[in-house]
Amino acid sequence: MKAILTFHSIDTSGSVLSCAPEAFANLLDALGKSGLPVLGLDELLLQETEAGIAITFDDGMHSVFTAALPALRDHAAAAHLFLTTCAIEKNNQWPGQPRNAPEFDMLTWDEIERLHEAGIFIDSHTHSHPDMRELSDDEMFHECELADDLIEKRLGRRPQYFAYPYGYRNDAVCNYIRNRYKGAVSTELRTLSSREDHAQLPRLDSYYLKNHWLQRNLDSSLSRMYLSVRGVVRTLRGTQ
Numbered sequence: 001m002k003a004i005l006t007f008h009s010i011d012t013s014g015s016v017l018s019c020a021p022e023a024f025a026n027l028l029d030a031l032g033k034s035g036l037p038v039l040g041l042d043e044l045l046l047q048e049t050e051a052g053i054a055i056t057f058d059d060g061m062h063s064v065f066t067a068a069l070p071a072l073r074d075h076a077a078a079a080h081l082f083l084t085t086c087a088i089e090k091n092n093q094w095p096g097q098p099r100n101a102p103e104f105d106m107l108t109w110d111e112i113e114r115l116h117e118a119g120i121f122i123d124s125h126t127h128s129h130p131d132m133r134e135l136s137d138d139e140m141f142h143e144c145e146l147a148d149d150l151i152e153k154r155l156g157r158r159p160q161y162f163a164y165p166y167g168y169r170n171d172a173v174c175n176y177i178r179n180r181y182k183g184a185v186s187t188e189l190r191t192l193s194s195r196e197d198h199a200q201l202p203r204l205d206s207y208y209l210k211n212h213w214l215q216r217n218l219d220s221s222l223s224r225m226y227l228s229v230r231g232v233v234r235t236l237r238g239t240q
């Protein structure tokens with residue numbers, strides 16, 4: 001099995017964007033015991049890689065540094081962080097954020113540098129987290145270029161992968177992103193198949209991994225079935 005997991009914040013608030021530190025550590029333990037390696041996206045996406053998990057964080061919440069990094073270090077696990085660069089050193093209340101969204105403090109540049117030095121891949125989630133479907137070609141370029149430039153200027157490495165804000169995309173957005181990055185992750189809820197469009201990689205949201213039974217059985221056909229059913233339900237509701 002190959003899968004990409006989505007996290008936002010690692011904290012005890014119980015919000016829809018939060019995974020408890022203990023659950024995150026348990027998941028890394030379970031992955032270690034299952035023999036499924038935690039890989040960066042380059043390695044996971046190789047055709048010859050038969051099994052593995054990639055861990056991704058969207059937005060750039062402060063707890064990625066305080067709570068996720070120590071656990072990732074303990075388990076020598078790779079991870080990708082998709083940064084919304086306008087929110088750095090601020091909070092996640094960017095324009096267009098739903099009013100009922102939980103509020104989080106975001107990472108500082110110093111913390112992002114330390115994550116980069118620790119081997120976390122710092123990738124792009126645009127500058128201001130827009131719905132990309134509503135942007136002109138120029139605006140898409142500006143959103144991606146600004147974020148990539150800020151990250152490269154600070155870290156000396158240009159983002160290679162992209163996460164669609166809210167998962168929103170259409171053909172025009174996908175084509176632009178396909179030409180710009182090695183790959184892009186969406187919010188489509190399923191494991192990876194043997195042939196994937198690298199511009200629309202599916203992920204499993206940690207929200208659906210909170211159930212301990214599911215963690216223990218991550219690699220079983222039952223949990224795959226459960227997740228694909230949830231994926232269908234989510235698609236039908238149009239909340240993809």
Ligand SMILES: [Zn+2]
Pocket residue numbers: 058059125129165166
């Ligand atoms: Zn986001």
